[in-house]
Amino acid sequence: MNTKEAIYCRKSFRSYSEELLKPEILQDIEKAIQGAKPLYPHIRFGWEIIGTDKVKCVQNWRATHYIAMFTEEVDGARENLGFIFQQVELYMQSKGIGTCWLGLGKLNAGREILEKHSGMECVMMMGFGIPEGEEYRKEVDEFKRRALSEISDMEDGRLECARLAPSAVNSQPWFFVHDNETIHVYCITKYLIHKVLGKMNKIDMGIALAHIYEENKETFEFFKTENPKEIKGHYYIGSIKI
Ligand SMILES: Cc1cc2nc3c(=O)[nH]c(=O)nc-3n(C[C@H](O)[C@H](O)[C@H](O)COP(=O)(O)O)c2cc1C
The missing domain is CATH 3.40.109.30 (putative nitroreductase (tm1586), domain 2)
Structure with a gap:
C-alpha cells in the first residue's frame, strides 16, 4: 500500500501488541519525518520518539511508541504540525504500523528532552506500534x-x-x-x-x-x-x- 491508498483505508488504532518495533523501522520513521514537507518552512518544530514511560494519559489504551511533537507558538504552528505529521501517519499506516493521534497525552520527559527542544512546547502526540486484532477499513462507507x-x-x-x-x-x-x-x-x-x-x-x-x-x-x-x-x-x- 502507498500513502495515497492509505488515505482511503486508514483508521485510528487503539490496540497494540506489546512487541516493540525494530530499531531500523524507527529509523525509517525518523527519515519520514525529516522528509515530510512543511506547510510553513520558516516555523521551527521538533519531535522525539519515546516509549510509554514518558507519556501520561487518562485514556484506557496505550501504544508501544509515541511521537512527541514540539513547536514554537506562532501563527500557523499547529496547522504546520498537523500537515507534517499526517504525512508521517500515512507513511506508517501504509507500512502496516498502527497509529493514533493523541491530544489527551501529556509528556512526562526529563530535562534532557525539554532542553533539546527549548523555546518550543510539546503540543501534540501520536501513539504508534504493531496493531493487534484490528483491521484497516475495507470500504469508504466505514x-x-x-x-x-x-x-x-x-x-x-x-x-x-x-x-x-x-x-x-x-x-x-x-x-x-x-x-x-x-x-x-x-x-x-x-x-x-x-x-x-x-x-x-x-x-x-x-x-x-x-x-x-x-x-x-x-x-x-x-x-x-x-x-x-x-x-x-x-x-x-x-x-x-x-
Ligand atoms: C488532533 C487529534 C487528536 C486526537 N486525540 C485523540 C485522543 O486523545 N485519544 C484518542 O483515542 N483519539 C484521538 N484522536 C483520534 C480521533 O478520535 C479519530 O481520528 C477520529 O475519531 C476519526 O477516526 P479515525 O481516525 O479512525 O478515522 C485524535 C485525532 C486527532 C486528529
Whole structure:
C-alpha cells in the first residue's frame, strides 16, 4: 500500500501488541519525518520518539511508541504540525504500523528532552506500534464523516481525500470555498465542539491539507490571500491550488 491508498483505508488504532518495533523501522520513521514537507518552512518544530514511560494519559489504551511533537507558538504552528505529521501517519499506516493521534497525552520527559527542544512546547502526540486484532477499513462507507456537500460550497470529488481525514473527536472542522482555480480553506467555529477544541482544530486543518497534498504532490500550492472573504462562524486558514 502507498500513502495515497492509505488515505482511503486508514483508521485510528487503539490496540497494540506489546512487541516493540525494530530499531531500523524507527529509523525509517525518523527519515519520514525529516522528509515530510512543511506547510510553513520558516516555523521551527521538533519531535522525539519515546516509549510509554514518558507519556501520561487518562485514556484506557496505550501504544508501544509515541511521537512527541514540539513547536514554537506562532501563527500557523499547529496547522504546520498537523500537515507534517499526517504525512508521517500515512507513511506508517501504509507500512502496516498502527497509529493514533493523541491530544489527551501529556509528556512526562526529563530535562534532557525539554532542553533539546527549548523555546518550543510539546503540543501534540501520536501513539504508534504493531496493531493487534484490528483491521484497516475495507470500504469508504466505514468512515464516519460528513458528506462532501456539507464540507464545501460545491460538491468537488477532489476533496474526498480531505473529507476522510482524521480530526480530534472526529470534529471535521474544515470548510472549502471555490474561487475559479483557487480553493479557500476555512476552519469552523460556529458549533460548540469547535469552540471547545479551539487550537486542536488547527492541527486538524493541517491534517486535512496533508491529505490534499498527498493526492496532488506535483501541483499542490498553499498560500494566503490578502483579503479573504469573511464567512460567519469560520476563520480563514489559507488557500490552495491543486
Ligand atoms: C488532533 C487529534 C487528536 C486526537 N486525540 C485523540 C485522543 O486523545 N485519544 C484518542 O483515542 N483519539 C484521538 N484522536 C483520534 C480521533 O478520535 C479519530 O481520528 C477520529 O475519531 C476519526 O477516526 P479515525 O481516525 O479512525 O478515522 C485524535 C485525532 C486527532 C486528529
